[in-house]
Amino acid sequence: MYYDDKKKKKKGTIGIVAKSLKENWLIFKEEKIGIIGLALIIFFLIFGLLLPAYEHAMGPEEYNPLVGMDLDLNRNPVTGTFSHPPSKAHPLGTDFKGSDLLAQLMNGSQMAFLVGIVVALSSVAIGTVVGLVSGYYGGSLIDSLLMRISEIILSLPLLPLVIVVAAVLGRLSIWGLVFVLAILLWPNTAKIIRSQTLSLRERPYVESARVAGASGFRIMFRHLAPNVLPLSIVYMTLNVTSAILIEASVSFLGFGDPTKVSWGMMLQWCKTQGHLFKALWWMLPPGGCIGLLCMAFYFVGTAMMPIINPSLRKR
Amino acid sequence: MADKMLEVKELKMYFQTKKGYVKAIDGVNFDVLKGETTGFVGESGCGKTSIGLTLLRILPDNAEIRGGEVLFKGGDLLGDDINEYVDLLKLSDTDARKIKWKGISMVFQAAMNALNPVYKVGDQIVEAIKFHEPDVTKEESRERVAKLFELVGMDPERMENYPHEFSGGMRQRAVIAMALSTHPKMIIMDEPTTALDVIVQDQIMNEIKKIQERLKMTMIYVSHDISVIAEVSKRMAVMYAGRIVEYADAVSVFKHPLHPYTKGLMASFPSIRGELKRLEGIPGEPPNLVDPPTGCRFHPRCPYAREICKKKEPKYREISTNHWVACHAEAGGV
Amino acid sequence: MNLIEIKDLSKFFPVSRKIFARKSYVHAVDEVSLGIKKGEVFGLVGESGCGKTTTGKLLVRLMDPTGGAILFDGKNVSGLKGKKLMNFRKHVQMIFQDPYESLNPRFTVHGSVKEPLDIQRIGDREEREERIDSALREVGLTPPEAYYGRFPHELSGGQRQRLSIARAMVTNPDFIVADEPTSMLDVSIRAGIMNLMLKLRKELSLTCLFVTHDLAAARYMCDKIAVMYLGKLVEIAETEELIGSPLHPYTRALLSAVPVPDPTFERKRIKITGHVSTPIDPKEECRFLPRCPCSRDVCKERQPDLKEVRAGHWVACHFPER
Secondary structure, three states, X not given: OOOOHHHHHXXXXXXXXXXXXXXXXXXXXXXXHHHHHHHHHHHHHHHXXXXXXXXXXXXXXXXXXXXXXXXXXXOOOOOOOOOOOOOOOOOOOEOOOOOEHHXXXXXXXXXXXXXXXXXXXXXXXXXXXXXXXXXXXXOOHHHHXXXXXXXXXXXXXXXXXXHHHHHHHOOOOHHXXXXXXXXXXXXXXXXXXXXXXXXXXXXXXXXXXXXXXXXXXXXXXXXXXXXXXXXXXXXXXXXXXXXXXXXXXXXHOOOOOOOOOXXXXXXXXXXXXXXXXXXXHHHHHHHHHHHHHHHHHHHHHHHHHHHHOHHHOOO | OXXXXXXXXXXXXXXXXXXXXXXXXXXXXXXXXXXXXXXXXXXXXXXXXXXXXXXXXOOOOOEEEEEEEEEEOOHHHHOOOOOOOEEHHHOOHHHHHHHEOOOEEEEOOOHHHHOOOOOOHHHHHHHHHHHHOOOOOHHHHHHHHHHHHHHOXXXXXXXXXXXXXXXXXXXXXXXXXXXXXXXXXXXEEEOOOOOOOHHHHHHHHHHHHHHHHHHOOEEEEEEOOHHHHHHHOOEEEEEEOOEEEEEEEHHHHHHOOOOHHHHHHHOOOOOOOOOOOOOOOOOOOOOOOOOOOOOOOOHHHOOOOOHHHHHOOOOEEEEEOOEEEEOHHHHHOO | OEEEEEEEEEEEEEEOOOOOOOOEEEEEEEEEXXXXXXXXXXXXXXXXXXXXXXXXXXXXXXOOOOEEEEEEOOEEOOOOOHHHHHHHHHHEXXXXXXXXXXXXXXXXXXXXXXXXXXXXXXXXHHHHHHXXXXXXXXXXXXXXXXXXXXXXXXXXHHHHHHHHHHHHHOOOOOEEEEEOOOOOOOHHHHHHHHHHHHHHHHHHOOEEEEEEOOHHHHHHHOOEEEEEEOOEEEEEEEHHHHHHOOOOHHHHHHHHHOOOOXXXXXXXXXXXXXXXXXXXXXXXXXXXXXXXXXXOHHHHHOOOOOEEEEOOEXXXXXXXXX
16 A cells, blocks of 8 residues: 555545536536526525524524514504514514514525435436436346336326325425435436436447446446536436425425425415415515526526537537 | 649638637648649648638638638639639628639538438539529539539439438539539549548549549649549648648659658558558657647657757748748758 | 467347348358467458458457357357456457547546556556556556546547557457557557557567558558458458459459559559448348459359468459459
């Protein structure tokens, strides 16, 4: 063993990643909407992360997104509840029981990222592996099997199925939802990765690896995967939007996890309390955030297309 | 002195890229005599294809003409009774269009892939004729195409076939027929046989030679293969990194190559005939055209390089009758 | 004894026709037999579609043959699997045609040369580094340390091909199949690569199958040349014998079609007319028949066998002397 082995190895992988990151950043920069999307995502990320500081600054008991209530408030004669429009104490107003809406919105941001990223990562991870195996063994029994399973899953209607599952189980916790979504979303990635793998499989460098004696596993994960990964990442951003939207819809319809404050939940509470058009300060922000964040991820995904498809590049 | 069809003086054309200007053609001088084939030989990136594109003004958007004169004997095509020669670089777009195809036409590399798969081959050529000569009737066009097919060695009945029904060699012949369809004064062939097999390549080259003899066609033939250039050209230019390094009649270049690059090229081609000797090749790699070597661009690879070669660009001069070389050694003897 | 012996090697590819029609096959390689001696550079020439690349790939077991046998050092390797196949791969390697596509763009130079050693589990850490170092030196990529961290797109075509050669050589194989290794390189670089391969042959007693369509290059590189046409071998002879006295009409036509870098040389072209017969379900007749300038009745009835007409000179023609 050489003393600088670990150092050399680390530098190697990091060096490669850093270099390609820089190159890809330059390509990404060309599409202006990508920058907008990225800015929005960073904004919402920071927004969500600011919650503990905000809570602490304003009073942790009262400003807790789930159970906090501002006991100093009186009933609002207009709404009939403790829901008040924006004020100095509550920059976005309060909900029906006097909870601060800004805190809830920030919590929703955290939830959105959590659900979105976890679902995206897991569904893309599963989808990529399935796609690689299917593509590499294209035409064989295992390929047919995996593809048939994918098609069955793809034919299921997303939202109705989640609702049915929620209804059957009685209550669907947020992690239950994440699990179901990951299961339902991996096939679309798998199909794309599979077709990409099928074409890459014929490349001379794959033949070269086979002649050197590489096993299927090695070829799939050391030769094909790195070249397929950029495509996976793009699909990941699309899956994030699906996940966020589904969670919001499910929560809005009343099947969500009541112990978690998400934007969809906020809308659901607004609706069940009958404040949908009475308290616009309550109704508009959550919906607006859902729309903006999904749009942001979609923009980023679009701006990443030229990275994987060189013919789309500007110069 | 034979008639000059084309006279090129100090042509410069650069491509603008993110990394800077690629000096694709950097001061090129040559003549093309009427009824003769002038060959251009060089490796990838030497600029030989760019010359054809510049003459026909089909350069990509990032190309810039930086200087020079290209005098083409096409005054009559523009209805000009006074000036025999026109400068192709300075023509307006409308005038340039008149010169294209009737004056000069071009057969591109792997052009056989440029045929539209959904139209019959004959129809495509008829369309080309009608586009450039709207007065020609359809029957006349079809007759012309039939004659052209015979000229390139194909059965005229094949006019009715689609491109996918043709072999590679036949498609290339069809493209050559298309280039000849408007009776151009000069035709530029850019590696017309590179993508083809040996036997077909030989057949096509033979057809090209026969056509040239019959029609007394003026031709520029571009290739990386000196054997092909040797067989086809009367005069030839050897290009390296955007410049012509040697220019003379083909026999002189082969029998008495003067420029070290030409000598190196000759030593890189194995031959079927003759003595079997060791191929030396040329050490090093073709240069980066954004940042080419200073002075003589060939100096990093030249076995005869001296101090002056690194500093000063060699002048392009006529060493013996009609034999031009750009090399410091030639000025003072090797 | 021959290092490599091929006996009636065949590779047929199914062609999808209509569902209920009988299956058709492209006879890409059709009962090819030849032997390559240790230390020999054996040329396999022909035009595109003749089956030479497929033959090369069969020899390195990138594909499985449909019929026939491949013998390496006397042992049948056509059906090897698993560990035995892995062991075989240590001894037989391949150099590919396209220097731009045959290297994984995400592997560094060091990584590309290291991979075969890792797969074959050759030596320990230190020994592998030594081998990588000497492999790069052998192919002229010196100093090796300057190249280790670089990626293929940072190298020129010639350097990439040298890297491919280094990767193929690092396991010290006995036999290399080189599939058109210079056809995609600039002309002035080709000589360097060809000379490198000849040097490796001399220093390491390497045996090589040189697949190419460039007859001039084959003449420069090879001791013996075999000519293929539509999946069949039509002629085998020592290089100068083949070039000097070709006996098969196809070989003659092929040789006469090669342009010569001498403007004063009057080439005697042998005109070839007629169509190329189909490689799909070919009939029992000589494959070259439709284009042969001198065919007789028997050529329509039987495929000619490869016969030794002169010492070391084999031809598959009913009337080779013509």
